[in-house]
Amino acid sequence: MSGRGSSTKDALSTSPIIPAFSAEGFILYQNDALEVMARFPENYVDMIFADPPYMLSNNGFTCQNGRMVSVNKGHWDKSKGFEEDLKFHEAWISACRRILKPEGTIWISGTYHSIYQCGFLLQKLGFHILNDIAWFKPNAAPNLSCRFFTASHETVIWARKDKKAKHYFNYEAMKNGHFNGDFIKKENTQMRSVWAIGTPKPEEKEFGKHPTQKPLALLKRIVLASTKPGDIVLDPFNGGGTTGIATKVLGGRIYIGVELDKAHIDLTIKRYNAVEVQPTLFS
Numbered sequence: 001m002s003g004r005g006s007s008t009k010d011a012l013s014t015s016p017i018i019p020a021f022s023a024e025g026f027i028l029y030q031n032d033a034l035e036v037m038a039r040f041p042e043n044y045v046d047m048i049f050a051d052p053p054y055m056l057s058n059n060g061f062t063c064q065n066g067r068m069v070s071v072n073k074g075h076w077d078k079s080k081g082f083e084e085d086l087k088f089h090e091a092w093i094s095a096c097r098r099i100l101k102p103e104g105t106i107w108i109s110g111t112y113h114s115i116y117q118c119g120f121l122l123q124k125l126g127f128h129i130l131n132d133i134a135w136f137k138p139n140a141a142p143n144l145s146c147r148f149f150t151a152s153h154e155t156v157i158w159a160r161k162d163k164k165a166k167h168y169f170n171y172e173a174m175k176n177g178h179f180n181g182d183f184i185k186k187e188n189t190q191m192r193s194v195w196a197i198g199t200p201k202p203e204e205k206e207f208g209k210h211p212t213q214k215p216l217a218l219l220k221r222i223v224l225a226s227t228k229p230g231d232i233v234l235d236p237f238n239g240g241g242t243t244g245i246a247t248k249v250l251g252g253r254i255y256i257g258v259e260l261d262k263a264h265i266d267l268t269i270k271r272y273n274a275v276e277v278q279p280t281l282f283s
């Protein structure tokens, strides 16, 4: 390779990545998550929530509002086979590990299509699993084939970077906060690892739909449980920006979202502009 070729490559790899949107405590990058994370210093962020591709968009069908519809979410969600999917997950989870502070924590959500690979890799890469939350969806769509159980939960793994470091857990808020609509959580009792939260409400989709948008109540609970004001929260697979919106609503934190698709960045900006900080007793 000529000297000239390699210097061009070096210059490219160090050129700054300009945010697609930046407001007080809220930054969005329209890029590949690996590329953006490579620019961050080590031990930089306090908490990561990652909702990576599920790898389930392989032409199956599901039921929506009583109609049979394709399960396909987008080309980004296609499986490339077991080994390639594992490599992809290992690359981004390793990148997260490098930039997470020693006392920081990571949450990864998924269904059985991806969550076992992610859980395996968290352990392989030296994380310490704190919980695997079962997010139960009381209003999940029925099963069309009637040949197996209706899928009605997702798993959200919560892990810390370092087993010996003291991670943050807002025990008080989780025990004494109000979690309207979650019939499993009883007043003034410890929060259990099964959370009953419905799929996103229509008002959460008023600016458009992301095919795998998470409910705001889920992300508010996660951000509140594991961060304090001043913390930096990163979502490498921003999607429609639910993590960022939860962060803004709770106030005081800094949010960084990374997303490949401009339409999803635009949706996030619209949602950002429409929400207000709603301080909670337990923030």
Ligand SMILES: C[S@@+](CC[C@H](N)C(=O)[O-])C[C@H]1O[C@@H](n2cnc3c(N)ncnc32)[C@H](O)[C@@H]1O
Pocket: 031, 032, 033, 034, 051, 052, 053, 054, 076, 210, 212, 213, 214, 215, 236, 237, 238, 239, 240, 241, 242, 243, 258, 259, 260, 261, 264
């Ligand atoms: C499961 S969705 C996230 C949904 C999000 N949690 C929400 O509530 O809206 C995953 C998102 O990651 C994006 N994505 C996929 N591969 C990516 C990559 N390498 N870098 C950045 N974003 C990526 C997809 O475009 C998709 O919007």
